[in-house]
Amino acid sequence: QVQLVESGGGSVQAGGSLRLSCAASGRTLLNYTMGWFRQAPGAEREFLSAISWSGITTYPTDSRKGRFTISRDNAKSTIYLQMNSLKPEDTAVYYCAAKGRMHPLDGHEYDYWGQGTQVTVSS
Numbered sequence: 001q002v003q004l005v006e007s008g009g010g011s012v013q014a015g016g017s018l019r020l021s022c023a024a025s026g027r028t029l030l031n032y033t034m035g036w037f038r039q040a041p042g043a044e045r046e047f048l049s050a051i052s053w054s055g056i057t058t059y060p061t062d063s064r065k066g067r068f069t070i071s072r073d074n075a076k077s078t079i080y081l082q083m084n085s086l087k088p089e090d091t092a093v094y095y096c097a098a099k100g101r102m103h104p105l106d107g108h109e110y111d112y113w114g115q116g117t118q119v120t121v122s123s
Contacts, residue, residue: 001027002029002031003026003112004022004024004096004097004112004113005114005115006020006021006115006117007021008021008117009094010118010120011120012119012120012121012122013121014088015086018086019081021079022034022036022079028074028077030053032099032100033052033098033101033103033105034097035047035048035049035050035097035098035107036048036049036081036094037096038092038093039093040089040093041092043092045095046092048064048068049063049068049069049070050070050106051070051072053101057105058070058105059105059106067085067086068081069081069084081094083119087121088122089121091120092119093117094116095114095115096113096114097113099112
C-alpha cells in the first residue's frame with residue numbers, strides 16, 4: 001500500500017504558475033503508474049494527466065493544451081504537476097493517485113489517493 005500527500009497548492013493570479021508535488025510513502029514508487037486529477041466545486045472529478053512508472057511515457061501528451069506537465073522523481077518518491085498560464089477555471093482541489101504499474105496509462109481504476117491540495121486562481 002502507498003500513502004500519498006499533495007502539497008504546493010495556493011492562491012495565484014491568472015497567468016501565474018504553480019508546481020504541485022505528491023510525496024509517496026509506504027512502497028517504492030516504481031510499482032505505480034501515477035496520475036493527477038482535480039475537482040471543482042459542484043463538478044465531477046476530472047482526469048488531468050498520468051505518467052508511467054519509469055517516467056518515460058505520459059498521457060495525454062499535452063494536458064490542458066500544454067499548460068500542465070506531469071513528471072516524477074522516483075528517487076525522491078515524488079511526482080509533480082507543473083501548471084503554467086493558470087486560468088480562473090483551473091480553480092479546484094487537485095489530487096494525485098496511484099495504481100499498479102501494469103495498468104493502462106489513463107484516468108481509470110486508481111487505487112490510492114491523496115487528500116488533495118487547493119488551487120485558487122483569481123482574475
